[in-house]
Amino acid sequence: MSDTGAPPVDKLTISDTIPQSDFSQRVPIRTILTRPDGGAALSGQTLKVGGWVKKGREQGKGTFAFIELNDGSCQANLQLIIYADVAPLGQVVATGTCLHVEGVLQMPPEDKQGKQAIELKVVKILEIGSVDPSKYPLPKTRLTLEFLRDYVHLRPRTNTIAAIARIRNALAYATHTFFQKHGFLYVHTPIITTSDCEGAGEMFQVTTLINEAEKIEKELIKNPPPSQEDVDLAKTDVKGKGEIVAKLKSDKAGKPEIMAAAFLTVSGQLQVETFACALSSVYTFGPTFRAENSHTSRHLAEFWMVEPEIAFADIEDDMKCAEAYVRFLCQWLLDNCLDDMEFMVEKFDKNAIKRLQMVSSTNFVRLSYTEAVTILEEAVSKGHKFENKVEWGIDLASEHEKYLTEVKFESPVIVYNYPKGIKSFYMKLNPDKKTVAAMDVLVPKVGELIGGSQREENYEVLKERILEMGLPLEPYEWYLDLRRYGTVKHSGFGLGFERMILFATGIDNIRDVIPFPRYPGRADL
């Protein structure tokens, strides 16, 4: 370039002015604080920011206040300086206060430079959403995750829940990006279903009958018939045991009028197979449900699953896809969420980033179930103690999975070809007739992260497997149709989305990695 006084090229890469958000009256704090120059080039600019006070303190005998403001766009807070002639300081310093302000960016005094990022000298308060500190439930900065579960509507304002929300968002977008990049189509499988994926698993029932019964009761109370006996009689007629159960049953059999006795899905797999058998590469990503009365740190009644399904793919392709997907997710977090991951390392799990780096850069170990059992038996013979007995045919317990991935290999492990007796009817029977082409991806910290299989595409074998499992054929006729007409070799897997977040963040309880946890006794909001 010629001597025109233009800024040097490296300066040009940083915009000197900063645009307001397109649809809100603020500049996100992230765009100020995450610039390569630490924001220095912005010094002197006037702009609007908004957010919630993390910490505030009056200084200089009440002449001004320092405030740490967070707007959720990143982990870091922007420091505000507010003088007493701009706002009554007592109103702006309380934790939880919402501030919408206009100010001028300035670098901190020279003695603090390097230690402290750019700060905003407030010139005008646009709006204050105040807080009564004596009533605010989250005034303290360190609260236990367990305590926060009683305040699901306010907990996103804490550093931890906000960081998890950003990591969860990043993993969801990474999921779509990965599958779209590889030509998969996103299919919305149904939530209300009349199919039961596994022929097992407790399902929630969906009904409108209870509404109906309550409506009739209200009606009767409003317009009472001649005598109380008549009311009782009428109620019995509508809501008595026989009526309700009989109606549910007949509805179930003969396609219900408003879907009484339908269920909440436990998996979108069987349904998404119908699209794989037409569009070749598809995936579903949605909520799934279990009505189990489980009170553990690993179970939710409502959780999200990612389930790709691939035509013209066998178990090898399936393992390749699962490995590529998990490694992509890990690399994505390292590329896009490093500040939040550093926070998790500092507060919860010093190995969280190391784990992501290891998984994103390591070829997953692959071994057959039979090899896995041999390794576990060797461990036992060398004195390793497991609570659950090891022998060919068992379902691997969590302790076995952790031994393989954390102790033996210190790496992600894919175990494949499981005994057919412990796996679902739709998994492809291997030529040995003893095992099926199933695979589980095991990772340190959470154990099983993914379960998948090649699907049985042979009509006769599939039908036999359904009967062998003691399941009725009728509900699976549509599934058998996929094998009856133009059957195709295909494979797929399911990733428990919350498990992936537990793995990434190092958080221990699954109730803390989903925005609104549902578990026995709790469905807040």
Added chain:
Amino acid sequence: MSDTGAPPVDKLTISDTIPQSDFSQRVPIRTILTRPDGGAALSGQTLKVGGWVKKGREQGKGTFAFIELNDGSCQANLQLIIYADVAPLGQVVATGTCLHVEGVLQMPPEDKQGKQAIELKVVKILEIGSVDPSKYPLPKTRLTLEFLRDYVHLRPRTNTIAAIARIRNALAYATHTFFQKHGFLYVHTPIITTSDCEGAGEMFQVTTLINEAEKIEKELIKNPPPSQEDVDLAKTDVKGKGEIVAKLKSDKAGKPEIMAAAFLTVSGQLQVETFACALSSVYTFGPTFRAENSHTSRHLAEFWMVEPEIAFADIEDDMKCAEAYVRFLCQWLLDNCLDDMEFMVEKFDKNAIKRLQMVSSTNFVRLSYTEAVTILEEAVSKGHKFENKVEWGIDLASEHEKYLTEVKFESPVIVYNYPKGIKSFYMKLNPDKKTVAAMDVLVPKVGELIGGSQREENYEVLKERILEMGLPLEPYEWYLDLRRYGTVKHSGFGLGFERMILFATGIDNIRDVIPFPRYPGRADL
């Protein structure tokens, strides 16, 4: 470049070899047929493809067959030529047959060039998934959409349902891309809920009690007590009207043990507001439910909604965001789904592409509800007939919305500031005390596509509005907390995802634009 014999630059932009899918044993047909050179540079390459036969016919007295193969990766079919020495032709020509083959790409004979794309001469059949044409439910090429609703598991194999699936996928990914690009975080709001967003609307109930009752019944049948009378007595005790209703009610009041008497969500808005009041810009995209007994072409019991929520944003910002989002979706389809859109134009709606072009390039008309009513009244005074009476205070009917967007302005229209009496309690009361800061986006073909509002952020006003609507305060205490502690000006909207697909494709019935439609009487699969 020097004379090294390197191909000219314009040739270099097209790869001469074509990679197989990463996770399946095929080259997607899209990557062969949608190249700028029409595939010419690929001539002579050997590769594998897989798909389903659309049409097949034996030729040359049974010496070879032409087959149109589709793998769902695009609307177009790849033509295969299979000679009788490669496969028994009778087995490969039936519509619906799945073929996985290896072959050599070749340009068609010179007299057909320009009319016909590159074709594949099959050298090896890898797998055949055959079809008995006398039994296959979809042998014909033109079937009505209504007929196909009885075959939701097979209908993705038809051109129309496949095109809609690709358009739906594109709109879903465009949605994530738009909001991520603008710094919004994706939040998974709950499906099972104890809140009722509107204080209205029929909700499905979720229960495990019916399971419990059935379990006990089975138990009694297996181990019968001494006499039949005892059985009846025991059953009555468990399942009688009083027991069931009383249990549901007590569970509802005192946080249910397994969430009996919880509901399926009608909207994620109230819950996602908790995240907007912490992370500033968020959105949710998930299934929502209505238990209404509606048998129309516009209603589903289960459908998907996109709901952004923006802090530090007023109704103006909200309209700006809604307009930008809808225009982005339209442009995305023009950029990414033109072949499928051309199919829709040919088969269903000759204006479909024009409509997308118009919306993507037009500034939306904005007018207040009061102005809208004046325009409608003027129309009436000039002799236009509406079925529903026009006067200030009415909820605009579909015919009114269509008049504004299709007749009066021939453009998308945003109507804002509706009478408070016809809108929800959470919408911000305007200074006139008569209207609220609500807005609806109206588009040709479907009418209302988006409904949104600035939310009431004033604690006292919101509380009063809840009471005014005759709603109880207790269930909304958490929602009031958002205004009690650090309240913030915020706005949001909801887009009915299926409505957007109806708008884009010109399809008339909503049951055809969702993979697995749920409506009264039907929850297939």
